[in-house]
Amino acid sequence: MLCALTAVVGAASTARAQTAAPAGQPPKVQTEPRDLINADRPGIADGSGVLAPGIFQLEIGFQREVTKEDRVRTRISFVPTLVRVGLGAGFEARVETNAYDWEKADDAAGTTHDSGWSPISVGAKYRIYDPDESRWPSLAVIGRVFPTSGSGAFGSHRYAGDLRLAADLDLSSTFSLNPNVGFARYEAEDGSSFAALTFAVTLTFLPSPRVQPFVDAGFQNPADAGSPASLLIDTGVAYIVAPNLQLDVSLGKGAHGPTPHTFVSFGVSVRRSR
Numbered sequence: 434m435l436c437a438l439t440a441v442v443g444a445a446s447t448a449r450a451q452t453a454a455p456a457g458q459p460p461k462v463q464t465e466p467r468d469l470i471n472a473d474r475p476g477i478a479d480g481s482g483v484l485a486p487g488i489f490q491l492e493i494g495f496q497r498e499v500t501k502e503d504r505v506r507t508r509i510s511f512v513p514t515l516v517r518v519g520l521g522a523g524f525e526a527r528v529e530t531n532a533y534d535w536e537k538a539d540d541a542a543g544t545t546h547d548s549g550w551s552p553i554s555v556g557a558k559y560r561i562y563d564p565d566e567s568r569w570p571s572l573a574v575i576g577r578v579f580p581t582s583g584s585g586a587f588g589s590h591r592y593a594g595d596l597r598l599a600a601d602l603d604l605s606s607t608f609s610l611n612p613n614v615g616f617a618r619y620e621a622e623d624g625s626s627f628a629a630l631t632f633a634v635t636l637t638f639l640p641s642p643r644v645q646p647f648v649d650a651g652f653q654n655p656a657d658a659g660s661p662a663s664l665l666i667d668t669g670v671a672y673i674v675a676p677n678l679q680l681d682v683s684l685g686k687g688a689h690g691p692t693p694h695t696f697v698s699f700g701v702s703v704r705r706s707r
Contacts, residue, residue, distance in 0.1 A: 469642055469673050472702035473515060475681040476635035477651035477665065478613040481573035481601045483560040484519030491516055494681070494700025498693035505540045511551060513698070523560040528553065529577065534587045549585025552593075554578060570602035591620040595631065611635040621658035630654050643673040656691045663690030669698070677704040
């Protein structure tokens with residue numbers, strides 16, 4: 434389920450405000466739209482921003498992971514997908530999945546292939562605090578429920594879910610910090626159920642409102658029933674091509690515990706404005 438955290442991901446957007454000019458001089462022109470798309474991908478941590486009522490946003494990508502364990506090299510590809518819909522009153526509805534998975538494993542006996550549908554989650558994000566222009570972080574709660582779903586080796590047989598607190602804090606005019614902390618109950622590889630603590634944090638550099646390089650990390654303890662904690666780190670960049678369109682790319686690796694050896698992800702986020 435840690436792989437699902439890599440589908441989702443996000444960095445905060447900021448816009449340049451129009452500045453009043455001294456008397457006798459023309460005002461400075463706002464060089465960027467105030468309302469740029471604010472996607473939760475590609476970072477591991479999700480943002481606290483909530484879509485306005487009636488706004489629809491699709492965040493989709495392609496991710497490929499390589500895992501090396503006990504002389505077995507496994508490559509798995511999937512399509513992390515997040516659908517968000519603004520409901521009003523600080524709420525948005527969310528549907529999330531890794532869509533379809535393709536797996537290829539090589540060992541001394543040869544090569545095996547597997548594929549199937551990933552589990553799907555339904556949930557919501559609720560913004561509990563919006564500080565406007567103050568230095569206090571904005572806060573939101575994100576909850577997900579995973580009913581039994583999926584197919585083949587990738588399907589689930591137990592209900593699962595998680596609950597996270599997400600924050601966005603502007604450290605300066607060019608840096609923002611986005612931590613998430615939460616509690617989860619997931620299905621283990623052996624079919625049992627286990628509880629885990631989760632933490633993720635994204636540090637974003639904002640040389641301009643449209644270009645957003647970032648580094649982030651995701652931590653889960655335990656990673657699976659009877660397993661040690663896992664730590665995943667990655668870096669990437671998001672580029673806002675147009676107010677309603679973002680492209681992104683990221684590259685990461687496992688730093689501790691049962692995680693992918695390396696992974697690469699490409700994605701696009703599209704918003705339908707009112």
